[in-house]
Amino acid sequence: MTCAECRELVGELIDGTLAPDRRADVQAHVGVCAACRSLEEDFAAIRRAAAGLERPAPPDGLWMQIAGRIKSDPAFKGRTAARPPSWTMGARWLAAAATLVVVVVALAWMVFRGQGPGGGQEQPGRQAPPATRQSDVASGGDAQLVESVESELRLAEGHYEKAIAGLEKIAKANERTLDPQVAATLQKNLTVIDQAIAESRAALGSQPESRPAQESLFEALRRKVSLLQDTIVLMNEMRKGDQAGAARIVEGLNKS
Amino acid sequence: MARCLGGDVSAFEELYRQHAARLYSLACRMLGNRSDAEDLLQDIFLLAYRKLDHFRGESTLATWLYRLAMNVCLDHLRSRAARMGQVTDSLDDDGRGIRAPAGSDSPPDRALVRLDLERGIAALPEGCRAAFLLHDVEGLEHHEIATILGIAEGTSKSQVHKARMKLRAFFRRTPSRTATGA
Numbered sequence: 001m002t003c004a005e006c007r008e009l010v011g012e013l014i015d016g017t018l019a020p021d022r023r024a025d026v027q028a029h030v031g032v033c034a035a036c037r038s039l040e041e042d043f044a045a046i047r048r049a050a051a052g053l054e055r056p057a058p059p060d061g062l063w064m065q066i067a068g069r070i071k072s073d074p075a076f077k078g079r080t081a082a083r084p085p086s087w088t089m090g091a092r093w094l095a096a097a098a099t100l101v102v103v104v105v106a107l108a109w110m111v112f113r114g115q116g117p118g119g120g121q122e123q124p125g126r127q128a129p130p131a132t133r134q135s136d137v138a139s140g141g142d143a144q145l146v147e148s149v150e151s152e153l154r155l156a157e158g159h160y161e162k163a164i165a166g167l168e169k170i171a172k173a174n175e176r177t178l179d180p181q182v183a184a185t186l187q188k189n190l191t192v193i194d195q196a197i198a199e200s201r202a203a204l205g206s207q208p209e210s211r212p213a214q215e216s217l218f219e220a221l222r223r224k225v226s227l228l229q230d231t232i233v234l235m236n237e238m239r240k241g242d243q244a245g246a247a248r249i250v251e252g253l254n255k256s
Numbered sequence: 257m258a259r260c261l262g263g264d265v266s267a268f269e270e271l272y273r274q275h276a277a278r279l280y281s282l283a284c285r286m287l288g289n290r291s292d293a294e295d296l297l298q299d300i301f302l303l304a305y306r307k308l309d310h311f312r313g314e315s316t317l318a319t320w321l322y323r324l325a326m327n328v329c330l331d332h333l334r335s336r337a338a339r340m341g342q343v344t345d346s347l348d349d350d351g352r353g354i355r356a357p358a359g360s361d362s363p364p365d366r367a368l369v370r371l372d373l374e375r376g377i378a379a380l381p382e383g384c385r386a387a388f389l390l391h392d393v394e395g396l397e398h399h400e401i402a403t404i405l406g407i408a409e410g411t412s413k414s415q416v417h418k419a420r421m422k423l424r425a426f427f428r429r430t431p432s433r434t435a436t437g438a
Contacts, residue, residue, distance in 0.1 A: 011417045017398075042424045049373050050392035056290065058280040058297055063272055066301045067265055075306040079262060 001029040006036045014044045061166045068233035153214065160221040167228035174235040186231055193227065196220040257317075260308055272301055275318060278394060279325045285389050286329040288378045296332055300325045315403050322396070323404045326386055333382060376426045380419050387415035388423075 006029045012018045013026045030037045070076050175183065200217035203210060259267030279300060283293035304324055311320050377385060377393075383405075390401045391412070401412040 008417075011420060012413070039424070042427070043420050046373075046420055046423050046427070047392050049369060050377075050388070051395065053370060053373065053393055055277055055281040056284055058276050059294060062294060062297060063269060063276070066272065066298050067269065069298060069302050070265060070268070070305050073302065073306065076265070 001025050003029075003033060003036055006030065006033065007039060010036060010040045011043055014040060014047060061170045064163070064167055064170060064229065065232060065236070068229050068236060071229065072233045072237065156218070157221070160218070160225060163225050164221070164228065167225065167232060171228055171231050171235070174232070174239075177235045177238045178231075179238075182234070186227070189227055190224070193220055193224045197224070257308070257311070260305070268301075268305060271304075271317070275321050276301070278318075279321060282322070282325055282389055282394065283329055285374070285377055285393065286326070286382075286385065287332065292332065296325075296328055300328050303328065315400075319396075319400050319403055322390065322394075322400075323406075326390075326404055330382060330386070372427070373423070376423045379426075380422060384415050384419040384422065387412050388419035391416045392420075 006026055009018060009022060009026050010030070013023060013030075018026060030040050178186070197217065197220045200213055200220055203213035204217060207213060260271065276297065280293055280297050283296050283300070284290055287293050287296065300321070304321060307324070311317065315323075377388065380388060386405055387401055390396045390404060391398070396404070398409045398412040398416075401407075402409040405412065407415075
């Protein structure tokens with residue numbers, strides 16, 4: 001094998017993609033040729049260094065901006081034409097998940113009260129959920145279930161708060177792009193939502209198991225996420241100079 | 257996929273979470289700066305959302321997204337070059353065209369080698385850079401790169417080979433900070 005042939009194949013040697021007979025030829029040549037061995041070592045080092053390069057992470061708030069652009073895109077509107085306009089699918093899913101968790105909490109709470117010390121008996125003709133109908137379910141297990149579901153609720157609330165914090169940061173950084181009158185309307189809407197969040201939290205403080213209070217809190221958090229997403233979309237439209245798009249969003253904000 | 261096509265943004269968010277880091281990383285290195293990469297990552301995912309119903313499953317979703325991303329990046333680079341009347345400062349075969357890293361008597365430093373490698377990659381011609389990033393950084397196979405870049409598998413191999421040769425020439429100008437030394 002000549003050095004020219006070896007140079008053409010040495011990359012495939014370090015990639016491990018050479019057929020066995022060719023690999024043996026290249027390895028034999030590299031064993032006796034210092035220049036080709038040096039090339040092989042350098043290629044291998046470059047490949048190792050490249051594979052070890054860090055992968056920079058996209059900024060936290062970037063998804064929110066993409067989601068905002070998707071929401072204002074005709075493709076999204078086409079796909080969601082049959083859906084109620086004020087609900088994004090993401091918010092809808094989250095709200096549905098939150099509601100589901102609330103239902104589970106309520107169920108778990110009822111089960112705990114029914115099966116725990118001093119709890120009521122099962123009513124004739126009504127079946128409890130299979131997982132909790134067994135008499136050997138220990139009250140300690142029920143307490144763990146309640147605790148686990150409550151921690152999931154706290155987690156869901158944490159997700160909302162994280163999303164809100166990210167959105168607020170983006171909105172704050174771009175607030176100058178908004179017309180003062182529109183900014184005032186947004187602030188007014190946010191104040192109403194914040195009031196609802198505060199009231200729901202106060203209600204939950206006195207009645208932690210209250211399902212209406214939990215639903216109210218998650219609904220208010222969902223509304224805040226949605227409003228902040230709309231705000232960021234509006235800022236993008238303003239920055240792009242799309243007056244028609246911006247006007248449509250402002251109209252929606254005034255209705256919310 | 258069906259949920260995405262039904263307008264479920266949360267399903268599309270899952271797709272974003274799975275693929276955003278690698279596409280962002282690719283865009284950063286193709287474009288040479290994070291700010292442009294952030295803008296283009298938005299464009300890439302918006303385009304992916306619009307074109308989702310064009311995805312036929314003939315390649316993996318990751319390959320399809322890489323292809324979209326690479327097209328967006330290359331279009332951007334070409335329009336930027338056209339706008340700026342840019343003279344591309346690429347590495348020639350012998351490493352000219354980019355200032356080699358300053359020599360140093362200190363032992364090789366991994367961080368410096370990494371920075372030099374990033375600079376070397378940024379100075380590669382677009383075709384070489386794309387193939388090298390996909391192969392040596394992202395770890396894709398040549399047949400996948402051929403699909404992503406719309407080139408023959410043999411062309412992918414030769415582009416990666418060229419990129420390695422150019423980077424080697426670049427590093428060999430500064431023996432104390434070669435990738436080999438790291």
